[in-house]
Amino acid sequence: MDFLNQVTQFVISGLATGAIYALIGLSYAIIFNSTGIINFAQGEFVMLGGVLTIFSLNVLQLPLLVAIVVAVAVTTMVGLVFERLAIRPLKNATPLALIIITIGASILIRGVVMLLWGKDTQALPAFSGNSPISLAGATLLPQHLWIFGVTILVIAASRMFFHHTISGKAMRACSFNRRAANLVGISVGRMVLLSFVISAALGSLAGVIIAPLTMTAYDVGIMLGLKGFCAAIMGGMGSGLGTVLGGLILGTLESLGAGLISSGYKDAIAFFILLLILFIRPQGLFKKGETERV
Amino acid sequence: MKKLISTALVSFSLLCLSTAALAAAPIKIGALFAITGPASFLGEPERNTAQMMVDKINKAGGVKGRQLELITYDTGGDATKAVQLANKLIKNDNVVAIIGPSTTGDAMAVIPVVEKAGIPLVACAAGSKITDPVKKWVFKTAQNDSLAVARIYEQLKKEKKSKVAILTVSDGFGSSGREQLKAQAANFGIEIVSDDTYGPKDTDMTAQLTKIRSSQAQAVICWGTNPGPAVIARNAKQLGLTLPLYMSHGVSSKKFIDLAGDAAEGIRLPSGKVLVADLLPKSDKQKASLMAYVKDYQNHFKAEGDHFGGHAWDAVMLLKGAIERGGDTPEGIRTQLEATRNFAGIGGVFNYSAQDHAGLNKDAFVLVEVRNKDWKLVK
Amino acid sequence: MKYAKLKFFIFSLVVLLAPLPLAGDYLLNVLVFVGINGILALGLNLLLGYAGQISLGQAAFFGLGAYGSGVLTTMYALNPWLAMIIVAVCVALFAFAIGFPVLRLKGHYLAMATLGVGVIANIAFNETIDLTGGPSGLSGIPNLSIGDFVFDTDLSNYYLVWGFALVMMLLSLNLVNSRFGRGLRAIHDSEVAARVMGINARLMKVQVFTLSAFFSAIAGSLYCHVMTFISPTTFGFHISVELLTMVVIGGLGSVYGSILGALLLTMLPEMLRTFHDYDIIFYGLLLISMTIYMPGGLVSIPATLRRLLPARGSNA
Numbered sequence: 008m009d010f011l012n013q014v015t016q017f018v019i020s021g022l023a024t025g026a027i028y029a030l031i032g033l034s035y036a037i038i039f040n041s042t043g044i045i046n047f048a049q050g051e052f053v054m055l056g057g058v059l060t061i062f063s064l065n066v067l068q069l070p071l072l073v074a075i076v077v078a079v080a081v082t083t084m085v086g087l088v089f090e091r092l093a094i095r096p097l098k099n100a101t102p103l104a105l106i107i108i109t110i111g112a113s114i115l116i117r118g119v120v121m122l123l124w125g126k127d128t129q130a131l132p133a134f135s136g137n138s139p140i141s142l143a144g145a146t147l148l149p150q151h152l153w154i155f156g157v158t159i160l161v162i163a164a165s166r167m168f169f170h171h172t173i174s175g176k177a178m179r180a181c182s183f184n185r186r187a188a189n190l191v192g193i194s195v196g197r198m199v200l201l202s203f204v205i206s207a208a209l210g211s212l213a214g215v216i217i218a219p220l221t222m223t224a225y226d227v228g229i230m231l232g233l234k235g236f237c238a239a240i241m242g243g244m245g246s247g248l249g250t251v252l253g254g255l256i257l258g259t260l261e262s263l264g265a266g267l268i269s270s271g272y273k274d275a276i277a278f279f280i281l282l283l284i285l286f287i288r289p290q291g292l293f294k295k296g297e298t299e300r301v
Numbered sequence: 302m303k304k305l306i307s308t309a310l311v312s313f314s315l316l317c318l319s320t321a322a323l324a325a326a327p328i329k330i331g332a333l334f335a336i337t338g339p340a341s342f343l344g345e346p347e348r349n350t351a352q353m354m355v356d357k358i359n360k361a362g363g364v365k366g367r368q369l370e371l372i373t374y375d376t377g378g379d380a381t382k383a384v385q386l387a388n389k390l391i392k393n394d395n396v397v398a399i400i401g402p403s404t405t406g407d408a409m410a411v412i413p414v415v416e417k418a419g420i421p422l423v424a425c426a427a428g429s430k431i432t433d434p435v436k437k438w439v440f441k442t443a444q445n446d447s448l449a450v451a452r453i454y455e456q457l458k459k460e461k462k463s464k465v466a467i468l469t470v471s472d473g474f475g476s477s478g479r480e481q482l483k484a485q486a487a488n489f490g491i492e493i494v495s496d497d498t499y500g501p502k503d504t505d506m507t508a509q510l511t512k513i514r515s516s517q518a519q520a521v522i523c524w525g526t527n528p529g530p531a532v533i534a535r536n537a538k539q540l541g542l543t544l545p546l547y548m549s550h551g552v553s554s555k556k557f558i559d560l561a562g563d564a565a566e567g568i569r570l571p572s573g574k575v576l577v578a579d580l581l582p583k584s585d586k587q588k589a590s591l592m593a594y595v596k597d598y599q600n601h602f603k604a605e606g607d608h609f610g611g612h613a614w615d616a617v618m619l620l621k622g623a624i625e626r627g628g629d630t631p632e633g634i635r636t637q638l639e640a641t642r643n644f645a646g647i648g649g650v651f652n653y654s655a656q657d658h659a660g661l662n663k664d665a666f667v668l669v670e671v672r673n674k675d676w677k678l679v680k
Numbered sequence: 681m682k683y684a685k686l687k688f689f690i691f692s693l694v695v696l697l698a699p700l701p702l703a704g705d706y707l708l709n710v711l712v713f714v715g716i717n718g719i720l721a722l723g724l725n726l727l728l729g730y731a732g733q734i735s736l737g738q739a740a741f742f743g744l745g746a747y748g749s750g751v752l753t754t755m756y757a758l759n760p761w762l763a764m765i766i767v768a769v770c771v772a773l774f775a776f777a778i779g780f781p782v783l784r785l786k787g788h789y790l791a792m793a794t795l796g797v798g799v800i801a802n803i804a805f806n807e808t809i810d811l812t813g814g815p816s817g818l819s820g821i822p823n824l825s826i827g828d829f830v831f832d833t834d835l836s837n838y839y840l841v842w843g844f845a846l847v848m849m850l851l852s853l854n855l856v857n858s859r860f861g862r863g864l865r866a867i868h869d870s871e872v873a874a875r876v877m878g879i880n881a882r883l884m885k886v887q888v889f890t891l892s893a894f895f896s897a898i899a900g901s902l903y904c905h906v907m908t909f910i911s912p913t914t915f916g917f918h919i920s921v922e923l924l925t926m927v928v929i930g931g932l933g934s935v936y937g938s939i940l941g942a943l944l945l946t947m948l949p950e951m952l953r954t955f956h957d958y959d960i961i962f963y964g965l966l967l968i969s970m971t972i973y974m975p976g977g978l979v980s981i982p983a984t985l986r987r988l989l990p991a992r993g994s995n996a
Contacts, residue, residue, distance in 0.1 A: 023505075093972070097971075102787040103732075107971045108968050110967065118964055126341045126342070128527055137562070139541060220505070222528045224528070226502075240792065262508050266509070266511060274799060274803055285785055285789055285793045392705060406816070409817055409909050410817075412819075430819075475815065476816050
């Protein structure tokens with residue numbers, strides 16, 4: 008009985024972490040789908056969300072909700088500037104060049120944050136207190152509920168956006184075939200910009216809701232970014248349910264691995280799963296196989 | 302006659318000039334700190350403190366009439382860089398002694414360099430391996446983790462708790478602590494029933510704590526530096542873990558209380574006396590130095606002087622003492638360092654000898670508890 | 681062809697004579713590490729610059745080489761030269777084995793897979809405490825020696841490391857101008873076209889991956905004997921990124937470019953020391969601007985200048 012409680016706890020903690028990976032994975036997928044770029048700086052958007060919220064809260068003395076809005080807005084601006092200055096000039100770059108540029112950008116953003124706000128870890132107060140909630144033999148914090156809630160809202164919103172609005176459908180068109188989308192009058196450049204804006208906003212939101220649980224510092228972006236990318240690959244880089252499931256599965260497996268197998272090898276387990284998926288089913292767990300045109 | 306006077310004048314002025322030149326030649330001391338990178342919470346206060354103390358000494362006239370010149374380099378917590386910079390200090394800057402590095406990893410990498418070059422090293426890192434076995438040129442000011450472990454185990458034995466769960470971070474500090482926790486357990490009649498680790502960047506330790514909750518542990522000892530232990534404190538509260546929670550001296554700073562919030566209440570840890578300087582009795586030998594340090598740091602940097610900066614304080618003052626007592630060459634400084642007795646510093650009362658280059662005993666640590674977001678001594 | 685031989689001869693001469701003005705200066709110590717980074721960059725360049733395969737996990741092979749040599753020479757008191765050979769061969773075999781599944785992937789997927797290998801290796805170094813000493817590191821590694829002569833000074837280590845580097849450069853230069861090298865470049869341009877022409881792309885990719893791992897393992901062994909102390913933090917993701925930067929900045933597909941990149945990036949922290957904390961920003965900016973404005977790397981500067989300046993003897 009106690010073992011079952013333990014496993015329940017592992018699963019619930021894993022789902023909460025997984026939800027964050029899912030949100031970050033969605034951000035990767037959105038940019039990839041409209042530009043074919045993997046934005047290695049995505050993790051830094053997540054970091055910015057948390058750091059900027061703390062800054063707005065403590066230094067600018069803004070109320071929590073306003074601080075969050077400010078943080079998301081500023082990060083979105085950063086995403087915009089990044090697209091204009093670093094991605095736009097490279098219309099026909101090789102994947103390698105793009106990888107290097109995004110890695111360079113992530114180093115740059117991290118450096119700026121380190122200089123402006125120091126290297127210390129900082130805590131954000133939980134949105135609605137810290138009293139543990141009991142659920143099926145495991146305990147949660149109210150912040151976990153916020154994470155689940157926001158993730159569900161985001162999934163619903165993204166579904167509505169990509170399938171029921173013109174802009175969303177235009178972005179999907181770009182992901183299927185850029186040239187064709189261009190020919191029917193879709194401004195591909197604007198779609199690219201929009202995708203960066205959405206991803207930055209999404210990433211920073213993920214950063215804000217997890218900061219009260221995990222605290223934040225200038226270098227939290229690296230690992231979160233990598234794990235979010237794993238989630239995206241598991242979901243086949245789709246902007247929908249696949250990525251979300253990928254994130255949840257990753258988080259849960261990681262937590263179960265840490266609890267049942269070995270806590271030291273936790274990250275190794277996550278990457279091992281990634282390698283298995285890449286070797287056996289690179290198109291992700293939920294997509295049908297892709298063919299490559301030569 | 303004129304020739305005699307002019308020769309005398311020239312010789313006299315030359316003598317004055319040369320004495321002035323000699324007197325003006327500063328004593329160069331090198332410093333290696335991890336000012337940026339993951340160990341910057343160590344390197345930055347250490348750099349600040351070292352510079353502050355050297356400036357203070359110089360303002361008061363220097364040591365034996367000579368000014369001190371502190372040449373600081375940032376290792377970034379990278380062992381390769383530490384080695385390169387140690388070489389730079391020794392070969393290009395011609396220092397007579399080196400303070401630091403901040404981390405055990407950097408220190409272990411630099412040891413072969415200083416041993417070969419014959420330059421005394423006063424390390425500010427905690428790993429026992431740095432001075433055990435004793436190396437001719439290597440000293441340290443940070444307390445051995447073995448002493449911290451002994452403090453905790455002593456308390457547990459007093460409270461008749463014999464089954465313990467340990468949760469250590471998988472970096473140099475944590476693994477050194479884990480080694481000590483395992484090595485000394487039997488001496489205090491303690492059995493380790495659960496032995497888990499977590500990564501320095503991990504954000505959720507509920508899995509490990511859930512396992513601990515189901516074990517027979519009567520107390521939990523967590524060994525790491527911020528932010529991990531703060532996350533663990535919060536996770537423990539979330540899971541409703543009521544076991545006494547002990548931390549290591551790696552979190553002996555107000556920052557830990559800030560990060561852990563309410564979850565910090567009741568947590569105990571061994572700390573250098575600097576955290577509770579004002580709570581110490583007047584008879585304590587270290588009280589004067591501690592209070593002076595806390596006040597100086599506050600004036601200079603508008604922040605609390607903490608346990609880590611204290612390592613640099615001790616290093617600078619120990620070197621000052623060694624130079625004052627007669628050494629200003631590397632060999633001389635080394636000999637005088639080894640002869641240091643009863644030096645009441647920030648980390649403790651130092652007594653070096655040919656067999657002991659760490660110099661402290663377990664009185665260097667006091668056990669403190671968090672009460673109302675502040676520290677309290679545990680008697 | 682003769683020009684290439686002359687170029688290499690002059691370069692070797694520069695390398696051999698460089699320490700003379702630097703005796704007793706710590707820069708000599710830095711140059712030893714430039715040599716090690718150079719060997720690593722050479723390996724990555726073969727994989728990346730010529731064959732066009734992205735790898736973010738070179739740190740894994742570097743670390744395996746270092747820990748392999750370290751453990752064999754401390755725990756089993758094996759002769760360091762013998763250990764180096766055994767370790768390099770074992771790492772090459774390992775790379776050959778995982779190369780097949782890994783190199784089926786392309787682009788970002790390949791990058792992530794190699795990154796994954798790197799992270800797993802790093803965690804393994806950290807956790808296998810009984811073998812590697814874990815996070816506290818492995819100390820007491822002996823220096824390399826030939827008979828009674830021990831390589832324990834900056835000068836001797838410089839010649840040791842650069843001796844290896846020059847041999848490996850020669851190897852690389854011969855390789856890229858051979859049938860194998862041309863095959864690699866064909867794969868880089870279009871793998872399908874290369875296959876259609878009868879090139880066994882799959883095998884060649886794995887072969888160059890193995891060679892690159894071999895180079896990295898040798899660099900790792902040299903590193904552990906020079907430092908006599910190693911710890912897992914040296915073999916993390918950041919080193920793989922640094923190597924990538926060296927190769928890109930120096931010039932993809934250029935053997936001399938890799939060395940130039942290694943030189944620049946190992947010396948850069950020295951040059952930027954005046955900027956203290958700002959150097960990380962400079963580093964990121966350098967990466968971005970070099971990739972946008974000078975994708976051929978530094979070695980492409982002479983060619984670019986030649987193009988920009990008016991041609992001699994033209995009717996300009």
